[in-house]
Amino acid sequence: MRINNLAPIPYKQVSFDEEEMIKRSESYFQFMDKRRSVRDFSDKAVPVEIINNILKTASTAPSGAHKQPWVFCVISNAELKNKIRELAEEEEKKNYAGRMSERWIQDLLPLGTDDVKEFIEIAPWIIVVMKKSYDFDSAGKKMNNYYVNESVGIASGLLISAIHNAGLVTLTHTPSPMNFISKALNRPENEKPYLLLPVGYALENCAVPDIERKPLEEIAIYYK
Numbered sequence: 001m002r003i004n005n006l007a008p009i010p011y012k013q014v015s016f017d018e019e020e021m022i023k024r025s026e027s028y029f030q031f032m033d034k035r036r037s038v039r040d041f042s043d044k045a046v047p048v049e050i051i052n053n054i055l056k057t058a059s060t061a062p063s064g065a066h067k068q069p070w071v072f073c074v075i076s077n078a079e080l081k082n083k084i085r086e087l088a089e090e091e092e093k094k095n096y097a098g099r100m101s102e103r104w105i106q107d108l109l110p111l112g113t114d115d116v117k118e119f120i121e122i123a124p125w126i127i128v129v130m131k132k133s134y135d136f137d138s139a140g141k142k143m144n145n146y147y148v149n150e151s152v153g154i155a156s157g158l159l160i161s162a163i164h165n166a167g168l169v170t171l172t173h174t175p176s177p178m179n180f181i182s183k184a185l186n187r188p189e190n191e192k193p194y195l196l197l198p199v200g201y202a203l204e205n206c207a208v209p210d211i212e213r214k215p216l217e218e219i220a221i222y223y224k
């Protein structure tokens with residue numbers, strides 16, 4: 001038997017007729033397929049209301065035991081962006097100069113990435129997604145969260161789609177190791193950086209790598 005100590009409330013499913021469902025799913029795919037990771041940002045300002053809305057969307061993600069084990073650090077301060085860029089580049093220099101394998105460097109060649117991370121300073125907003133492996137209860141006792149990587153990964157996916165939906169672009173940046181970010185942002189021990197996302201407009205006439213997405217036959221196996 002299911003025991004639920006939060007009184008359930010009626011759920012009204014969002015629904016469409018089948019024809020409409022087919023159309024909507026197709027057009028949503030077409031829309032999402034236009035999303036690209038962009039490395040060249042404009043410094044054009046983006047209203048904070050848009051950022052607030054995309055963060056609220058990200059936070060609708062399902063999470064282990066509904067613990068919502070995420071915090072979004074939102075940075076527009078120029079000095080702080082400059083500091084984070086410098087620290088990120090310091091780590092990335094070491095990565096590109098030897099911490100990453102030869103094969104890894106080869107795999108990144110088509111994407112044209114390097115240790116220069118000017119987008120951290122240029123994009124009007126930097127969102128650092130933090131994961132909380134534990135929280136504190138009212139008595140100050142450590143309480144581990146559940147499925148933290150899965151939960152924060154899902155929230156990050158929703159965040160990226162909300163950024164695209166708003167007409168903005170982003171890049172999933174994972175400077176490694178990332179503990180310098182916790183320090184720079186003065187975050188508590190239970191929060192660890194998960195992803196860094198510059199958010200803004202793409203630079204006019206910017207280019208992206210000519211990549212293709214795997215066809216359905218390669219990504220899906222149907223058991224009928």
Ligand code: IYR
Pocket residue numbers: 092095108113114115173174175176
């Ligand atoms: N973190 C480095 C390297 C990097 C790794 C992967 I896997 C990428 O898809 C892209 C970059 C960087 O940000 O440059």
